[in-house]
Amino acid sequence: MNAPERLIVPAPPVTRWPGLGVWNLYFLLKFLLLGLGLLNFQPLPNLVFAAFLIVPLPGAPWRIVRQLVAVPVGIALLYHDTWLPPFDRLLAQPGVLDFSPAYLVELAGRFVDWTVLGLCALLVIGYSYMANWIRLSTICLGGLIWLNLGSIPLLASPPRADAAPVVASAQGNDAPALQDNVALDTWLENFFRTEATRQTQFPLRSEQTAAFDVLFINVCSLAWDDLDAVELRDNALLKRMDVIFDRFNSATSYSGPAAIRLLRASCGQPRHQALYEPAPEQCLLFQNLANLGFHAETLMNHNGKFDGFAGEIEAQGMPQPVLASQKFARALAGFDGSPIARDFDVLNGWWQRRQALPEPQVSLFYNSISLHDGNRIVGADGNAQSAAYRPRAQRLLDDLNRFIDELERSGRPVALLLVPEHGAALHGDRMQIAGMREIPRPSITQVPVGLKLIGMDASHGTQPVHIQQPTSFLALSELVSRLYAARQQGSTPNLEALVADLPQTELVSETAGAQVIERAGKPYVRLSGQTIWLPYPNRFE
Numbered sequence: 001m002n003a004p005e006r007l008i009v010p011a012p013p014v015t016r017w018p019g020l021g022v023w024n025l026y027f028l029l030k031f032l033l034l035g036l037g038l039l040n041f042q043p044l045p046n047l048v049f050a051a052f053l054i055v056p057l058p059g060a061p062w063r064i065v066r067q068l069v070a071v072p073v074g075i076a077l078l079y080h081d082t083w084l085p086p087f088d089r090l091l092a093q094p095g096v097l098d099f100s101p102a103y104l105v106e107l108a109g110r111f112v113d114w115t116v117l118g119l120c121a122l123l124v125i126g127y128s129y130m131a132n133w134i135r136l137s138t139i140c141l142g143g144l145i146w147l148n149l150g151s152i153p154l155l156a157s158p159p160r161a162d163a164a165p166v167v168a169s170a171q172g173n174d175a176p177a178l179q180d181n182v183a184l185d186t187w188l189e190n191f192f193r194t195e196a197t198r199q200t201q202f203p204l205r206s207e208q209t210a211a212f213d214v215l216f217i218n219v220c221s222l223a224w225d226d227l228d229a230v231e232l233r234d235n236a237l238l239k240r241m242d243v244i245f246d247r248f249n250s251a252t253s254y255s256g257p258a259a260i261r262l263l264r265a266s267c268g269q270p271r272h273q274a275l276y277e278p279a280p281e282q283c284l285l286f287q288n289l290a291n292l293g294f295h296a297e298t299l300m301n302h303n304g305k306f307d308g309f310a311g312e313i314e315a316q317g318m319p320q321p322v323l324a325s326q327k328f329a330r331a332l333a334g335f336d337g338s339p340i341a342r343d344f345d346v347l348n349g350w351w352q353r354r355q356a357l358p359e360p361q362v363s364l365f366y367n368s369i370s371l372h373d374g375n376r377i378v379g380a381d382g383n384a385q386s387a388a389y390r391p392r393a394q395r396l397l398d399d400l401n402r403f404i405d406e407l408e409r410s411g412r413p414v415a416l417l418l419v420p421e422h423g424a425a426l427h428g429d430r431m432q433i434a435g436m437r438e439i440p441r442p443s444i445t446q447v448p449v450g451l452k453l454i455g456m457d458a459s460h461g462t463q464p465v466h467i468q469q470p471t472s473f474l475a476l477s478e479l480v481s482r483l484y485a486a487r488q489q490g491s492t493p494n495l496e497a498l499v500a501d502l503p504q505t506e507l508v509s510e511t512a513g514a515q516v517i518e519r520a521g522k523p524y525v526r527l528s529g530q531t532i533w534l535p536y537p538n539r540f541e
Contacts, residue, residue: 016056018063019137023053025127026074027140030081032123036116037430037537039081040527043147049077050144054137083431083439083527184524184533188517191508195268198503199282200477202266202484205292209488211360212413212456214289214480217400218262220255221371222393223423225443230390230426237397240404241418241450242458242495245467245475248449249507250422253437256312257511258421259367263316265473272510284317285477286363292484294363297322299350301341302334302369309367318365323350332392333384335374343368344399348406355410370396373424373435389426404452413455415483417476420447430537431525440509440516441536442523451479458493465495472505 020027027050033039053070057063130136227233238244251269252258260275267283281287286296298321304310314320328341328349347366354362369375371392376384400418407414423444428434437444449471450464467475479498486493507518513528516536523536 017054018056019135020050020053020140021137023050023070023074024131024136024140025124026078027144028123028127028136029120030078031140031143032119033116036119038083038116040083040431040534041081041147042077043144043150045077045080047144047148049073050141054141181531181533184517184519187519188508188515191506191517192269192271195270195505198268198474200266200288200474200481202288202292202481203488206488208490209293209484210413210490212415212483212487213354213362213364214294215364215414215416216262216366217416217418218259218365218367219371219396219418219420220367220369221373221422221424222396222420223444223447225446226371226389226393226424226426227448230393232390232393232397235397237401237404237418238448238450238464240401240452241464242453243451243467243479243499244464245449245471247468247470248447248475249442249470249472249505249509250420250445250447251440251472251509253422253425253440253444253509253511255367255369255421256307256309259309259313259365260316261473262419262476263313263318263365265477268474269472269505269508272512279316285480286365287317288477289363289480292361294361295357295359296363297350297354297365299323299346299364299366300368301325301328301343301346302367303338304367305338306334306336313365313367323353330378332370333376333378334369335372340369340375342399343370343396344402347399347403351403351406351410355412368396371424389424404454407454411455413487414453415456415480416452416454417480418448418450418452419476420449423447438511439514439525439527439536440511441525442507442509442516442518445507445509445516449476453483453493453495456487456493458495465499467499467502469502469504470506471502474505475502478503 027046030039030041030046034041049070052073053066057066127136224233227235250258251261252272257272257275261269263285264270264275264279264283265285266288267280270279286294290296296319298313298318300310300321302325304313304321310320323346325341325346326339328345330339331342331345332340334340350364350366354364371389375387375392377387377392379385404416407416422437422440423446425432425435425437425444427443428436429441432439432441479502482498483493486498507516507523509516515526517524517533524533525536526533
């Protein structure tokens with residue numbers, strides 16, 4: 001009798017987990033850029049993406065679909081890992097579409113870093129050689145897991161229990177633990193809470209006050225770092241100032257918010273989002289000056305259309321420009337192709353008109369974009385030619401010097417305040433290319449602010465008085481208030497008394513996309529939508 005045959009049941013096929021394949025190169029390139037400090041790498045989304053790529057799928061069609069989905073997801077994730085502003089920030093700025101083609105090409109060229117490209121090329125060659133010998137998927141997945149473990153809060157260093165909140169006064173010596181996000185958040189909240197209580201107390205109006213004019217020269221793209229970059233820090237204009245603020249923080253890196261902060265200088269520093277809400281009347285600097293008898297006027301050397309700048313100025317209670325910039329010869333072609341007049345032509349034209357006005361006191365807000373990135377100088381033949389920052393900056397400084405000469409020749413008492421909006425970001429760094437100002441780092445927001453008193457015989461030495469404490473717009477409002485009080489008493493302004501104990505403001509800067517604070521002399525940045533503060537790298541590191 002034959003033995004019964006055994007029924008052999010085939011074992012189910014072993015599910016084979018695929019490797020990352022060519023996506024290994026994607027993650028290796030990210031590791032390289034992370035090591036160079038060029039990425040704001042998000043470990044968890046990248047690990048999830050890697051898991052999506054290696055999960056076994058039945059059949060070739062599903063694997064093809066996965067690759068088709070992975071390509072746009074990988075591109076979006078790479079963009080998310082960069083320091084570039086989110087897509088919604090770009091879409092929220094329709095003015096970007098107005099950039100001239102030449103300026104767009106120039107901006108694109110700034111993204112090219114030949115050193116980084118060379119390293120990436122070497123990595124691609126190394127990957128092509130090692131892919132057949134080493135399981136790179138294991139290395140990439142291990143690296144992603146290691147980066148994720150390092151980002152888990154429970155595995156990170158616990159926060160200091162003694163990190164007490166610090167009031168945002170310039171004299172505070174207690175600093176929170178710099179690595180403690182909670183302490184930094186608390187410090188920032190206390191800063192804004194304190195700033196909300198600060199306000200300039202202007203004197204009452206008096207007809208006995210010796211009349212004078214107040215001129216605010218609001219210049220785009222001029223920071224101490226820019227002057228250093230083109231070796232113009234030691235210039236004739238700043239030398240003839242009576243007061244110079246060495247550590248003035250413009251608190252932003254964009255023109256509209258900077259102008260709004262200046263026009264609201266009579267109150268403490270508000271949050272960025274509060275700039276687009278109605279301000280209390282007592283915060284409006286030019287309204288306070290109007291209460292003292294100053295007739296307010298606006299002037300620009302451009303049309304003010306880009307990004308709705310003119311509308312933002314008018315929303316602060318300012319009148320429309322008294323002179324259209326189109327009345328003057330075109331000296332520059334703007335980054336958006338619009339005409340820009342020469343500063344001296346516009347200011348001198350306004351001054352000739354002002355001297356014929358019956359008003360005893362005038363306050364002027366003048367905005368110049370002569371130094372804006374991407375502007376081109378118009379030659380004698382009428383064609384716009386590319387111009388470096390230095391010759392444009394030198395011409396602006398010379399124009400303002402000539403204008404002060406005209407003011408002095410007139411004999412009228414004038415207080416002229418040079419208040420740049422922000423810097424030009426001539427230097428790029430690991431987070432931003434040159435010219436990019438989404439993150440308001442200190443080298444962009446630390447601007448040269450100066451006061452020149454004309455026709456007032458102000459008593460001081462031959463050198464400007466330097467304010468070395470950290471200050472911002474509230475100090476300017478207080479300075480103008482004190483100057484009016486001094487003129488009210490009929491005395492010659494004493495500069496030492498005018499600048500004594502001016503309000504100090506710690507370095508806090510914001511845009512819609514980022515916040516930057518400084519603690520213990522080191523800047524920290526927090527990007528929009530994130531909760532973690534990161535040390536801002538020194539550009540020389």
